[in-house]
Amino acid sequence: MKLIEKTVTQLAALLEAGEVTRAEVVEAYLERIASVEEAVAAFLYVNEDRARKQARLMDEAAEGGAAVLGGVPVALKDNICTKGIPTTCGSRILEGYRPPYSATAAVRLEKAGFIMLGKTNCDEFAMGSSTENSGYHPTANPWDLRRVPGGSSGGSAAAVAAFEVPCALGSDTGGSIRQPASFCGVVGLKPTYGLVSRYGLVAFASSLDQIGPITRDVADAAAVLSVIAGHDPLDSTSARVKPVDYTHALVPDVDGLTAGVVTELSGEGVDPEVRERVGRAVEVLTELGVEVEECSLPHARYALDMYYIIAPAEASSNLARYDGTRYGYRHGVRRLAGTGEAGEAGEAGPDGVEGPGGGDSGGPGGSGRPGERLSLLDMYVATRREGFGAEVKRRIMLGTYVLSAGYYEAYYLKAQKARTLLRQDFERAFARYDFLVSPTSPTVAFPLGDRVDDPLRMYMADLCTIPANLAGIPAISVPCGFAQGLPVGLQLMGPAFSEELLLKVAFAYEQHTEHHTKKPPLLGVKRR
Amino acid sequence: MAVISRQEVEHIARLSCLAFEPDELNRFTAQLNRILEYVARLEALDTSLAAPTSSVLGDRSTPLREDEPREGLTREEALEPAPAQEGGLFKVPRIIE
Numbered sequence: 001m002k003l004i005e006k007t008v009t010q011l012a013a014l015l016e017a018g019e020v021t022r023a024e025v026v027e028a029y030l031e032r033i034a035s036v037e038e039a040v041a042a043f044l045y046v047n048e049d050r051a052r053k054q055a056r057l058m059d060e061a062a063e064g065g066a067a068v069l070g071g072v073p074v075a076l077k078d079n080i081c082t083k084g085i086p087t088t089c090g091s092r093i094l095e096g097y098r099p100p101y102s103a104t105a106a107v108r109l110e111k112a113g114f115i116m117l118g119k120t121n122c123d124e125f126a127m128g129s130s131t132e133n134s135g136y137h138p139t140a141n142p143w144d145l146r147r148v149p150g151g152s153s154g155g156s157a158a159a160v161a162a163f164e165v166p167c168a169l170g171s172d173t174g175g176s177i178r179q180p181a182s183f184c185g186v187v188g189l190k191p192t193y194g195l196v197s198r199y200g201l202v203a204f205a206s207s208l209d210q211i212g213p214i215t216r217d218v219a220d221a222a223a224v225l226s227v228i229a230g231h232d233p234l235d236s237t238s239a240r241v242k243p244v245d246y247t248h249a250l251v252p253d254v255d256g257l258t259a260g261v262v263t264e265l266s267g268e269g270v271d272p273e274v275r276e277r278v279g280r281a282v283e284v285l286t287e288l289g290v291e292v293e294e295c296s297l298p299h300a301r302y303a304l305d306m307y308y309i310i311a312p313a314e315a316s317s318n319l320a321r322y323d324g325t326r327y328g329y330r331h332g333v334r335r336l337a338g339t340g341e342a343g344e345a346g347e348a349g350p351d352g353v354e355g356p357g358g359g360d361s362g363g364p365g366g367s368g369r370p371g372e373r374l375s376l377l378d379m380y381v382a383t384r385r386e387g388f389g390a391e392v393k394r395r396i397m398l399g400t401y402v403l404s405a406g407y408y409e410a411y412y413l414k415a416q417k418a419r420t421l422l423r424q425d426f427e428r429a430f431a432r433y434d435f436l437v438s439p440t441s442p443t444v445a446f447p448l449g450d451r452v453d454d455p456l457r458m459y460m461a462d463l464c465t466i467p468a469n470l471a472g473i474p475a476i477s478v479p480c481g482f483a484q485g486l487p488v489g490l491q492l493m494g495p496a497f498s499e500e501l502l503l504k505v506a507f508a509y510e511q512h513t514e515h516h517t518k519k520p521p522l523l524g525v526k527r528r
Numbered sequence: 529m530a531v532i533s534r535q536e537v538e539h540i541a542r543l544s545c546l547a548f549e550p551d552e553l554n555r556f557t558a559q560l561n562r563i564l565e566y567v568a569r570l571e572a573l574d575t576s577l578a579a580p581t582s583s584v585l586g587d588r589s590t591p592l593r594e595d596e597p598r599e600g601l602t603r604e605e606a607l608e609p610a611p612a613q614e615g616g617l618f619k620v621p622r623i624i625e
Contacts, residue, residue, distance in 0.1 A: 097609055098609065099609070100601050100605040100606065100608060100609065101601065193584050193585070194584075194585060207582065207583050207584070233593055236591050237583070237585055237591075238591075240591075299573070302569065302570055302573055304566075304567075305566065305567040305569050305570045306570070308563060308566075308567050309567055309570075316544065320545070323545070324611055325610070325611075325618050325620055326606075326609070326610055326618055327609035327610060327611075328609070328611070329611070330611035330612065333611040333612060373621065373622070374621055375621060375623075376620055376621045376622075376623045377545070378621075379620070379621050380545045381545050381546065381547050382547075384544075384545050384546055385546055385547050385548070388546075393544075393546055393556075394556065394559060394560070394563075396544050396546065397537070397540050397541065397544055397546065397556065397560060398560060398563060398564075400540050400543050400544045401532065401536075401540050401560070401564075404540065404543065410571075411567070411570075413580055414570050414571075414573075414575060415567075415570060416580030416581050416582060417575035417578040417579070417580050417581075418570055418573055418575055418578070419580070419581040420575075420578040420579055420580065420581045421573070421575065421578050423581060423584070424578075455559055455562075455563065456562050456563055456566055459563075471584065472584030472585075496584075
């Protein structure tokens, strides 16, 4: 087996035994990135020099006799802040932004010896289900380069599936870890809301966002979760839980557990082939001794409605901060490539702002004639209309509308009340069942370009994953077979803080199947 | 009938600090209407007995920490990513004539 095909667990063992150096591991992945990135385009930034340096320093320390922990490469979704390293959220409005601090999850990985190999592509501000909303470029699915990798953590899932990195972090607001994991044939875990610190995760919808691992097998998901989970005083929604070694949960014994297959997430709107593969997975669980029944979450059929009111409402507020004042893009100001400094020479006017005549656009955001100075409000509007992409604007508009006077009660408050009913559905279900089962996504990966002009159809891709975010519960997607040669994902959902149980079930299932050992062909049309 | 008119979309754009070209405005109006018509299914749901969920942490108490000074970003670090700065401040267009 080639080095790049090793799992996190295997690499950690090889490094600890001194059978391979960190430099060799890092070089192997950088070489892989160099050879497949042109086709996959999973990364927005490859952290080549720093990764090499870190590997070398760790190797030298180990040679000197120090106890050196880890050395396994990891990639981070580009909405996770990394000090001094570009963090764009897939948005032009943050082009060139280098945060002055790192996310807690990134800091914990570094302390545990993980080497940050790069930042991965995503839908702009994590809003999307295909990574096509990236302000930079689309990412291809390693199983079929003409198809989407899913989203919004499509770059992380594609990078792991294409052996460009052994593990990655994503973020999941309505399915953005699980759905791309499903599309790319890898494992994706959305932890309980509050289990992993959101400090340094650029906010999309704060009551739903959660960071989690994307890995090639369940053991690696447990290993990475063990590093990033735990209380963080820097996040006021962080749960006060003791550190847990989730790898202890990896015991393939599920005999006697009870599970409910969620009717509302497994019938209408789900592709028949996907339904069949998930049905086979349920049979495997039964063979392993799990007692399985049909189960109803009556309000799950309204989950998409609730989500597309609540998430845009929170987003419209969170994204008000992008106004060209404190960081990121400002209308009329050019950044000098590579320096991170505002290019005041030449282009910017006396206030660092120029009239529309000298900028790239004199649209409705601008006012007046070329050379005329913009007002503060005009600067905000011009910055936002040029810096944000269409989907982000759509959600800001939708959110502003549902929060505006006269509509707040009909939409936002109504959705929040419905959210309570859905949570109660889950509570009733978990009183009866240890965990719940559904497909992760209603379909396999769809063709690039297929849904970009139809936002509502794109939203349907999150049909099965959204309920877990609304309820704040953990859910994992594991590969459960193929339809039309493309991966299908099985979703397991559990009560709050039941990660150990979910990992145990997922591990037991994985041990009895071989879907996770299949390798993507990286075939198809070279796009770029 | 459309849920939201072109004029309302224009108004929402102003509230959102966004602006659109006429053809964009038409497209957004149509798309927002389709989405709002879809989520209007919620109207049929009886929520009269449910309290709103604004956070799943609802019944966990508000977390408080000791009010102790600690290191934060320096002024230089906070200003470094700014598109324009002067004299240790974020610089914006003039707001008072």
